[in-house]
Amino acid sequence: MLEVTKSGGPFRFSDENQDEVKAIIAKYPEGRQRSAVMPLLYLAQRQNEGWVSREAIEHIAELLSVPKIQVIEVATFYTMYNLKPIGRHHVQLCGTTPCWLRGSDEVMRACTDMGLEKGKSTEDGLFHLTEVECLGACCNAPMVQINDDFYEDLTYESTKAILEALKRGETPKPGPQKDRQFSAPEGGPTVLRDMMSADAAKE
Amino acid sequence: MCIMVARSRLPSKFDGESPSVGRCNREEPMPKLTIDGKEIEVAPGSTVLQACEEAGAEIPRFCYHERLSIAGNCRMCLVEMERSPKPIASCAMPAGDGMVIHTNTPQVKKAREGVLEFLLINHPLDCPICDQGGECDLQDETMAYGRGKNRFDENKRAVTEKNMGPLVKTIMTRCIHCTRCIRFSEEVAGTTELGAIYRGENMQITTFLEQAMESELQGNVIDLCPVGALTSKPYAFNARPWELAKTESIDVMDAVGSNIRIDTRGRQVMRILPRNHDDVNEEWISDKTRFAYDGLLKSRLDRPYVKKDGTLVEASWVEAFAAINTGLAGLDGTQIAGLVGDLNELEGMYAFRELLKGLGATRIEARQSGAAYDVSNRASYLFNSGIAGIEEADFCLLVGTNPRHEATIVNARILKSTRHRGLKVSNIGPAHDLTYPVEQAGDDAAILADILAGKHSLADRLQAAKRPMIIVGEGALARQDGAHILKAVHDIAETFGLITEDWNGFNVLPTAASRVGALDLGLVAPGGVRGILDDAKAGTVKAAFLLGVDEIDSSALQDCFTVYIGSHGDHGVRHADVVLPAAAYTEKSGLYINMEGRVQMGERANFPPGDAREDWTIFRALSDVLGKTLPFDSFDALRAALYKELPHLMDIDSLPKAAWGDFGEPGDIARGPIALPIHDFYQTNPIARASDTMAECSALKRSKGEATGTHG
Numbered sequence: 080m081l082e083v084t085k086s087g088g089p090f091r092f093s094d095e096n097q098d099e100v101k102a103i104i105a106k107y108p109e110g111r112q113r114s115a116v117m118p119l120l121y122l123a124q125r126q127n128e129g130w131v132s133r134e135a136i137e138h139i140a141e142l143l144s145v146p147k148i149q150v151i152e153v154a155t156f157y158t159m160y161n162l163k164p165i166g167r168h169h170v171q172l173c174g175t176t177p178c179w180l181r182g183s184d185e186v187m188r189a190c191t192d193m194g195l196e197k198g199k200s201t202e203d204g205l206f207h208l209t210e211v212e213c214l215g216a217c218c219n220a221p222m223v224q225i226n227d228d229f230y231e232d233l234t235y236e237s238t239k240a241i242l243e244a245l246k247r248g249e250t251p252k253p254g255p256q257k258d259r260q261f262s263a264p265e266g267g268p269t270v271l272r273d274m275m276s277a278d279a280a281k282e
Numbered sequence: 283m284c285i286m287v288a289r290s291r292l293p294s295k296f297d298g299e300s301p302s303v304g305r306c307n308r309e310e311p312m313p314k315l316t317i318d319g320k321e322i323e324v325a326p327g328s329t330v331l332q333a334c335e336e337a338g339a340e341i342p343r344f345c346y347h348e349r350l351s352i353a354g355n356c357r358m359c360l361v362e363m364e365r366s367p368k369p370i371a372s373c374a375m376p377a378g379d380g381m382v383i384h385t386n387t388p389q390v391k392k393a394r395e396g397v398l399e400f401l402l403i404n405h406p407l408d409c410p411i412c413d414q415g416g417e418c419d420l421q422d423e424t425m426a427y428g429r430g431k432n433r434f435d436e437n438k439r440a441v442t443e444k445n446m447g448p449l450v451k452t453i454m455t456r457c458i459h460c461t462r463c464i465r466f467s468e469e470v471a472g473t474t475e476l477g478a479i480y481r482g483e484n485m486q487i488t489t490f491l492e493q494a495m496e497s498e499l500q501g502n503v504i505d506l507c508p509v510g511a512l513t514s515k516p517y518a519f520n521a522r523p524w525e526l527a528k529t530e531s532i533d534v535m536d537a538v539g540s541n542i543r544i545d546t547r548g549r550q551v552m553r554i555l556p557r558n559h560d561d562v563n564e565e566w567i568s569d570k571t572r573f574a575y576d577g578l579l580k581s582r583l584d585r586p587y588v589k590k591d592g593t594l595v596e597a598s599w600v601e602a603f604a605a606i607n608t609g610l611a612g613l614d615g616t617q618i619a620g621l622v623g624d625l626n627e628l629e630g631m632y633a634f635r636e637l638l639k640g641l642g643a644t645r646i647e648a649r650q651s652g653a654a655y656d657v658s659n660r661a662s663y664l665f666n667s668g669i670a671g672i673e674e675a676d677f678c679l680l681v682g683t684n685p686r687h688e689a690t691i692v693n694a695r696i697l698k699s700t701r702h703r704g705l706k707v708s709n710i711g712p713a714h715d716l717t718y719p720v721e722q723a724g725d726d727a728a729i730l731a732d733i734l735a736g737k738h739s740l741a742d743r744l745q746a747a748k749r750p751m752i753i754v755g756e757g758a759l760a761r762q763d764g765a766h767i768l769k770a771v772h773d774i775a776e777t778f779g780l781i782t783e784d785w786n787g788f789n790v791l792p793t794a795a796s797r798v799g800a801l802d803l804g805l806v807a808p809g810g811v812r813g814i815l816d817d818a819k820a821g822t823v824k825a826a827f828l829l830g831v832d833e834i835d836s837s838a839l840q841d842c843f844t845v846y847i848g849s850h851g852d853h854g855v856r857h858a859d860v861v862l863p864a865a866a867y868t869e870k871s872g873l874y875i876n877m878e879g880r881v882q883m884g885e886r887a888n889f890p891p892g893d894a895r896e897d898w899t900i901f902r903a904l905s906d907v908l909g910k911t912l913p914f915d916s917f918d919a920l921r922a923a924l925y926k927e928l929p930h931l932m933d934i935d936s937l938p939k940a941a942w943g944d945f946g947e948p949g950d951i952a953r954g955p956i957a958l959p960i961h962d963f964y965q966t967n968p969i970a971r972a973s974d975t976m977a978e979c980s981a982l983k984r985s986k987g988e989a990t991g992t993h994g
Binding site: 083133146147148149151152155156 | 468473474475476477478479480481488489490491
């Protein structure tokens, strides 16, 4: 059974997004405006607290003169469109092999201990947990994506700390949760150290 | 999702070419390929599958359908191509010069077995309780190409049923995702109501949030579905295909004359299916044609009735005839009038006319809709371009017609032409969703005068078009100034090059199956139906015979001696003094002339109920009682007499070329809107009004109309 939740009110793109809508539609050649369906759904999702409502789907169908069923085909085909309300922080936990080998089970345990449940939102509406396939940050495995940010090199403790910080309303620092710069080696560089120290000396 | 390949290569069914091979473009060379050791040349643009069929090799398929775009997702049509490392999907592979194809090798056999085994993984083995059983593509092809055993031990997938409305029943667990129904809804019905949600194993076919389908052609997805996922709701669990007697006949729900097959069991019509006719209905029929048959069982007149003390009481034929004899006593011919309805075959109308002529009556009228048809020229009331001719036109002007309701199949043909041949459509009259883009010129009949004077932009459009056509509806012709409109359109046709040696772009769209036949029989009287009813009110017409006439305001006949001959107790019997029960269209053989002027023969599929009789036998018997015996004793003798008067009736199933001439009345056209003849597609005739299925569709449409009305 197809479930597309109604938001209860009419949907329209906000004033800031109106220009964005025009820009998106203008990207496609004359007569191919229906191609804008995916970016518009995404835009609607961002505007609508992370999910696409039935009203939004109907609005986009009307905007692009596409039959409603075809918009819903797209919205249900792609897993990254959420068709019902989700928690404020969408935790996307990578469980693909590299992350799994590096301890994504521990990350998952941290999430469960914090009351998150796979595929569900927490009752306070703060978190929504989904297990996803590879997000392309294998060199910093294990990792989660929370809304737009990657949190990498996680352990049970650091995951819990991030979730607790979010719960308190803080914004934890994205990126590696270990002492390293992006995916550079832990504890600083292991090669070209002379150059690095020379650079440091210059400054 | 489906891989959409080569939409533009959609095979054309248009100019009488082999149905399986695409349109021939003489500039391109014909590819020559070898199929199972046989060399064959095919038209450019053909697919390997079409070439194989041409070469006589049978290719099993589920998703491929020759009237739909190519999806290539069922993989059942795999064949082996030399120098290709793996089998190819023949439906999606263009036929190329020098290809060597094998369709009967062990590799092909294995490929087919594999595809079927995978399809059957999730297909339930519920054939004994499936309505498709016995006419199921999957069943047949599994028998023919399957391996006989399934190695899959796991649980099968189950899918919830979807609501698609009162006509199409769904058992979606059986769906094999061929997407034929989706492609049909977009490409032929034009409503794009069906789609596939989710993906992979979770893919499901549904309408938007399970709303009922709105298309008037939706019943065709039942035929298209290769399995039992979409079946007929009214026919559910009613019969097995092998129990049914199949009769090929002609539909009477509109003037298209769709070719149908009537399936009966015993005396009862169990279902109606389309027959293929490339020039008329292709292989589609409207939902009214398909589903109104339950109306054949309801409100039937199964014995004669005679009015006694203000109420109709059952009577015998002898009593009924005696009552007519008494009722007509002392009347002369000028006081007797005859009206002919919408669903009649030519033989019945002919016998009716001969009977009334015998009584001296001169006023026999068949233009129930009030349209100002001119019988002096046959071209003036025909769809001269032909239904298939719509695909040749490049510009179409609709005048006071909503073809979606008045002739659904014609509308589908216009849609096809707009999609594949670049036809442009403009409309004068009320705006409607016709399922294709229409340029709305305004709801004002006087635009025609402007076009003629060259003052309207449509004049330039008509001038610029190579093969323009105009379709005039009965809505326009039924106006007070209908004859002037007819003349104006006639003049436009002449002025703007609609009439050439090999093209006639002047088309009339009658709404009733009997209309063209009745006009060929000359059943028109000055003043039309309106005049007869007025005279009946005034008392100058003292007796009226109604042959299946149910679309008029019969209260005018209150004081007139009225005899109703027909199949259903509908509007026409309300003020009747004598009611004679007649056969409905499935219960009699007869000739019908469709809107194009094409003569087609319907066959009797079952017998009328109770004491009801075929129309011509009623008139023959009545003529005896009235002392004006008709000169035919058998159906053959009647047909012979009919053929003698109208020799063109012998030319069965050919598109006539009516000679052009002058018709219509010159005069002013009043400014103002055009009222369309059909307000409720599902309730246009007594059979449809008696049908529960049609009533349900009509109620659904009305409730939706109200919903959209308030939602703006």
